[in-house]
Amino acid sequence: MSVYKFCILLLCHWFCFAQENGCDLPVVENGKIAQYYYVFKKFYFPMKEGKKLSLSCAAGYSTQSGKQEEQITCKGVAWEPASLCFKKCIKPSLNHGNVHNPKDSYKFLERAHYSCLEGYVTVSGNQTEEVQCLANGWSSQPECHQISDGCEAPRLYNGHYTTTKRAFHVKEILQYQCDEGYGTPSGRTADETECLLRGWSSVPQCTKQSCKELQPVQNGGFYPVKAMYVDRDVVQFFCTEGYILRDSELIQCYSFGWYPEPPSCEEKSNKCPPPPRPAHIILLTDPAVHRNGDSARYECDYNYMLIGSEEIYCENGRWTAPPSCVELKEKLKCAPPPYVENGEVMLQAEVYYSGDRVNFQCAEGYEIQGSSEIICKMGKWPEPPKCKAKSDFCQIPPPLTNGELIDLPSLSYKNSESVEYRCKSYHLMEGPKTVNCTHGKWTELPTCLEPCTVSVDLMRQRNLELKWSFEMDTYFLHGDMIEFVCKDDLDMSEHPEGLKGMCQRGNIRYPTCSRKDKLNACGPPPLVKNGRVLAPQENYESGSSAVYMCSEHHFLNGSNTVQCSDGDWDHPPTCIEPCVLSKEEMERNQIRLRWSFDNKDYFYHGEYIEFLCIDGHENTSPTIMFSLRAQCSDGQIKYPKCVLRAR
Structure with a gap:
């Protein structure tokens, strides 16, 4: 075989291998990706070459390029850039010292130099020092300490010293112990510090431990490994060769502890293949691979x-x-269907046999509890559903755009119970943070008002520059005013009080620096079906913009901002209608919802809904992956179909 052919085969093998493997779910410390990627990990991962994910860093952290949010791309079997969030380093605030060539913030690996005044020294005891911005902040916190021949024990909260002595000479050691539930900066329950010429080597302090220490995993491990975990930290578990995880691969630290519980590793040999399926038998449990101790239940076809x-x-x-x-040689007769108080059987028959099914409906003011359909098996009817008076219970609280629930949700809530929301970093909450369950419905959700960042392109179009250059990568909160200046040789006479733009829900209303030749203004923005313009005006100057908002449950397609350019508006967005679930179509196609949380009034454009076949029916396309999965598209759902199982 020629060298050329060998190289081609090698490249083909590498490419096919990369395509097959793809990129796994990235582990993001001090940041996150959308939660549904964790929930439906087996569906989304491994992700194909070229696919992108949006990575969001926690407040106070940024990507290596200094951004709060960034897209990462699957390249072969790895993500680029790496899914890392680094602690932002802000300009040191020094007493008794100076920072050389200071900046408001420093990116990962940037350096800063500082010097201390006479009579003061740096952390390492020198007159000048260089510090570097690392993953968790400055390599050492820039400080200037007065040169002294002794130290005084500082006040210690949530802990105690092992001695009553309060004054210490240089090189003396001070030991301290934290109270239960609190830890030292290194994550231990006790620590010590040394008195130096510049003061204590580390300040004694005890802080609350958010989550208990994770125990070692037999035949496996986890990462990141930290001395202490705080709220929202995510830990990923793995097993050594020959072992597999039992339970969730990812757990998260919350204010109440770890959720879900840490998994364990068990031998692969303990796994069972899918349960056997003899003729005329129906498997009632999930056919996925089972582990040691799991069970599978069966029943027979009719007759x-x-x-x-x-x-x-x-x-x-x-x-x-x-x-x-x-x-059975003969069909078994069944008694009349059981009686249901405040309910009735739909379409009654004179005689019933094994395999026959009936549906129940409840009287007005009552709702069905349990399956509305029962099937007679071996001459006997199962327990029928019940009709209960409509209750005041609320279902799982609705999602909040740019926000989240503070605690894990329950499946249902009693009348007058409440939940509390919080907004993402840099988002301002408008409205009450507490939402109440009132007679089966939730009170109005608050709104998380989006922050703004300046656009270089929009400033160029309006002949603007930022007044303060360090604000280029800054997040401006809703309602903040941003100051601009005109570029050279442009008219600023129309703005005697200065050029300012306001951040309004993620969009900045930019002023415009006029040229000598005045540009045409625009009238009202174009109308959008199922949408409206926020704070509409009769006339808009060239260079100004308008912001659209869609009606409730409608999906905004395109940019929510349009600009007036010399009398003409940009092409406006569209508001795509939501989908309404049709019970009639589901009954006609012999399907039911797979997940109870999907039993809601509306689905957004692009959302997926999963279904299952009703008892005794099977999927018409069993070889197609996700064939019982439909997507809401332009207000329409294409329902999957099940047929009566062949006997």
């Missing part, structure tokens, strides 16, 4: 009788013996 145990178990990688189904 077949179960012989053996209806439940089998996974034991050391093998299933116990499954039951069999024997055909």
Whole structure:
């Protein structure tokens, strides 16, 4: 084989391998990606070459390029740039010293130099020092300490010293212990500090520990490994070769502790294949691979009788013996369907046989509890549903755009119960943070008002420059005023009080520096179906902009901001209608919702809905991945279809 052919085969092998493997779920410390990527990890990952993810750093952290949010791209089997968030380093505030060539903030790996006044020294005891911005902040906190021949023990909260002595000579050691639930800066319960010429080597302090220490994982491990974990820290677990994780791969630290519980590692040999499926038998449990100790339940097709145990178990990688189904010679008759108080059977028959099914409906003012359909099996009806008076319970609280619930949600809430929301970093909350359950409905959600960043392109179009250059990468809160100046040789006479733009929900209303030849103004912005303009005006100067907002549940497609340019408006966005779930279509296609949280009034454009076949029916396209998964598109849902299972 020629060298050329060998190289081609090698490259092909590498490319195919990369395509097959793709990029795994990135581990983001001090940041996050959208939560649904964690929930549906098996669907999204490994992600294909060229796919992008939006990485968002926590408040006070930024990517290596200094941004709060950045897109990372799958290149082969790795993400580029790396999914890392670094602590921002702000300009040191020095007493008794000076920073050389100071900046308002420093990016990862940038350096700063500072010097101390006479009679004061740096952290290392020198007159001048260089510090570097590292992943967790400055390599050493820039400080100037007065030269002294002794130290005084500072006041210690949530802990105590091991001695009553309060004055210490240079080189003496002070030991201290933290109270239960609190820890030292290094994550221990006790620590010590040394008296130096510049003061204490480290300031004694005890801070609250948010989450308990993670125990070592037998036959596995986790990362990142830290002495102390605080609220919102995420930890990823892994197992050594020959072992697999049992339970969630990712856990998160909350104010109440870890959720979910840390997983464990078990031998692969303990895994069982999908449960056996003898003829005329119906598997009632999830057919996915099971682990040691798990069980699978069966029942027979109609007019077949179960012989053996209806439940089998996974034991050391093998299933116990499954039951069999024997055909009955005659159809078994069933008694009339059971009575349901405040309900009735729809479309009654004179005689019922095994395999027949009936549907119940409740009287007005009542709602069904349990499945509305029951099936007669082996001549007997199962327990029917119940009709209960409509309650005041609320379902899972609705999601908040640019915000989240402070605590994990419950499946239902009683009347007058409440939940509390918070907004993302740099987002201002408008409205009450507490939302109440009132007679089955949640009170109005607050609004998280988006921050703004300046656009170089928009400033260029309006002949503007920032008055303060250090604000270029700054986040401006809703309502903040940003100061601008005109570029050279441009008319500023129309703005005697200075050029200012206001941040309004993520958009800056930029002023304009006029040229000598006045440009045409615009009338009202174009109308958008199911949308409106925020703070509309009759006339807009050239260079000014208007912001659109869609009606509730509608999806905004395109930019929410349009600009007036010499009398003409940019092309406006569209507001795409939501989808309404049709119970009639679901019944017609013999399907039901897979997840209870999908039982809601509206689905946004682009949202997915998952379904299951009702009992006794099967998917018409079992080989197609996610064939029982539909997407809301332009207000329409294309429902999947199930048919009666062949006997």
